């Protein structure tokens with residue numbers, strides 16, 4: 001009989017995993033402590049924006065294959081495989097990961113376990129967490145239960161979460177016995193049958209694979225942003241430079257987009273957590289470049305603020321700035337550590353009036369930045385603006401007509417913090433165009449538009 005799956009923590013990762021496990025044919029029970037989130041999910045609604053996921057949740061809740069609860073007792077009773085998907089945010093006062101949610105979940109699940117089962121960590125954790133959690137769960141589970149712990153890190157990207165879960169680049173099984181591997185192979189049998197590569201290893205290596213993957217991606221982005229700074233100083237063009245680098249398959253064609261840098265609930269916290277753990281293990285000096293990657297990333301935000309200040313004539317006082325984008329990346333409503341909102345907040349603190357627009361993240365931005373003016377459209381954000389900032393590369397911004405913005409802006413000056421707009425289109429519509437790592441471009445025919 002196919003295993004009954006529980007997914008503990010139904011946020012961006014857990015809700016996706018639960019719905020995708022149901023899509024693979026399993027009965028799935030999602031567990032959370034957030035009653036509002038549970039109520040929405042139980043009604044077949046998604047409490048956040050993620051393409052394709054709402055339809056999957058609705059369909060599988062309606063079919064009865066996917067349900068939700070706050071009862072750990074029920075989860076412990078029915079589950080054969082329990083996936084742990086709770087958050088592991090940065091601790092408030094250190095760079096290390098906060099494991100309190102994971103420990104709380106384990107403490108609530110373990111006492112109710114009554115028969116052999118597999119507890120599978122999916123959250124991103126410091127190396128050594130699985131070992132500690134194994135001891136914690138085995139000590140709290142009733143004697144002789146036969147509970148085992150495995151680590152199966154997740155590599156999905158927000159915005160592509162469903163596709164990445166149902167067709168992953170690879171699966172990683174960190175296991176402590178052949179039985180643990182067999183159970184994971186059963187769960188992922190259909191993906192393995194399609195040829196998904198799998199790396200089976202010990203739990204410590206599995207934990208480090210995940211932290212290394214995110215750290216490599218973050219370092220790659222900071223590399224190109226450091227080169228962008230050099231390009232700016234030298235009068236070179238980082239977009240052309242990156243285009244040329246991408247043709248080299250050894251470098252690869254992704255994660256080389258220069259701009260305002262990386263954000264989100266994962267890359268920033270994960271590089272800090274990896275370095276913090278390396279320091280604990282006495283090898284921090286080997287990974288010091290992660291600190292540089294972090295600093296370069298934060299400097300990329302400040303450099304966009306500086307470009308905006310220059311375009312405001314050296315001071316934000318009495319100026320109005322329109323911001324296109326609030327989410328940390330397009331196709332998501334997630335604003336955790338969003339570069340767009342960090343830049344907007346810094347500019348507001350420096351004295352400008354700010355209007356922000358995002359196609360999906362307006363509600364989250366309003367909730368977390370109540371003093372910011374949240375516009376109802378991209379053009380509204382530009383109304384009366386002395387400078388317009390493009391900070392999240394939603395397709396609707398790349399496709400927008402610069403003349404429509406010119407008609408409402410106070411001045412035609414744009415900073416493309418993502419380097420994805422077509423400078424020629426904006427210049428032709430009378431805009432002065434600035435972007436990190438690129439030569440400044442003055443407006444062509446400024447008198448032809450909005451004279």
Ligand SMILES: NC(=O)C1=CN([C@@H]2O[C@H](COP(=O)(O)OP(=O)(O)OC[C@H]3O[C@@H](n4cnc5c(N)ncnc54)[C@H](O)[C@@H]3O)[C@@H](O)[C@H]2O)C=CC1
Pocket residue numbers: 008009010011012013014031032033034037085086087088089101104105122123124125154155156157158265266
């Ligand atoms: N968001 C993403 O794209 C990915 C996230 N990850 C990792 O997955 C983990 C979760 O991340 P997100 O889903 O983004 O976080 P999130 O904050 O969206 O979701 C965490 C969920 O856990 C729930 N929770 C907290 N304590 C709980 C408890 N004791 N019992 C049950 N539920 C509890 C929260 O209410 C929330 O719904 C993190 O370790 C993250 O690094 C890994 C890959 C992708």
Ligand SMILES: O=C(O)[C@H]1O[C@H](OP(=O)(O)OP(=O)(O)OC[C@H]2O[C@@H](n3ccc(=O)[nH]c3=O)[C@H](O)[C@@H]2O)[C@H](O)[C@@H](O)[C@@H]1O
Pocket residue numbers: 124154155156157158159214217221254255256257258259260261262263264265266267328329339
């Ligand atoms: O552990 C996680 O949670 C996930 O973190 C990232 O996924 P995600 O945060 O959803 O988004 P990315 O596509 O990686 O983008 C992260 C940030 O980097 C920025 N970025 C990305 C690429 C690039 O070239 N330049 C750049 O600035 C994005 O705008 C965004 O702010 C990883 O890509 C996933 O593999 C991983 O599972």
